[in-house]
Amino acid sequence: MSNPWEEIKTPLSNYNVRRADAEHPYDFFWAKDVSGDYLFIFQCDSEISFPNKIPALAGVEVLLPKNEKDNKTRLILKLTSRDDWDIFHSLCRDLVSATASSPNEETVAVVIVRRLERWHLFLKKNRPKLMSEAEQKGLIGELLFLKDYIFPQYAISDALSFWQGPSGASQDFNIGDFAVEVKCQIGT
Numbered sequence: 001m002s003n004p005w006e007e008i009k010t011p012l013s014n015y016n017v018r019r020a021d022a023e024h025p026y027d028f029f030w031a032k033d034v035s036g037d038y039l040f041i042f043q044c045d046s047e048i049s050f051p052n053k054i055p056a057l058a059g060v061e062v063l064l065p066k067n068e069k070d071n072k073t074r075l076i077l078k079l080t081s082r083d084d085w086d087i088f089h090s091l092c093r094d095l096v097s098a099t100a101s102s103p104n105e106e107t108v109a110v111v112i113v114r115r116l117e118r119w120h121l122f123l124k125k126n127r128p129k130l131m132s133e134a135e136q137k138g139l140i141g142e143l144l145f146l147k148d149y150i151f152p153q154y155a156i157s158d159a160l161s162f163w164q165g166p167s168g169a170s171q172d173f174n175i176g177d178f179a180v181e182v183k184c185q186i187g188t
Helices: 082-099 105-123 133-150 156-162
Strands: 015-019 027-033 038-044 060-063 073-079 173-175 178-180
Touching (some): 015 038, 027 082, 038 105, 073 082, 073 105, 133 156, 156 173
Antiparallel strands (some): 015 027, 027 038, 038 073, 173 178
């Protein structure tokens, strides 16, 4: 993956930009500001409004500058540490990809905000990395139920297809017309 910002000179004023995707129906740009910061800009001619609260991402500033001179709406994402350019690049490419089939600029704005929300949730620091103790017990219970009750009665591929727990269904197992919910607890 090449760094698109390396090819852009630091400007003496405003921004230097390069179109992110020449085939894309909307205007997205790789850019640098006078400080040489890496920017990603969405720009449109319509006066669209972004929500008051755009999700905050660690390492990325979100700017909505007002420019009376050209009446364009801009959303600027500014990377705060150049060391993270590759992750920022992935985020920007995702925004370009997710908006390619949007019917209008208003929809592009909505898609951008939704994708930023998804990235925010994905990158949250306090997101649990391991299953909680209760989730672990539930998983063990479901696996034991498979081993002790389902595998002896059905082919393994069928038995695994009955298991709905990993997909977040309301019952852990759906076997024909029957639903089974496995509950586990520690008793004395």
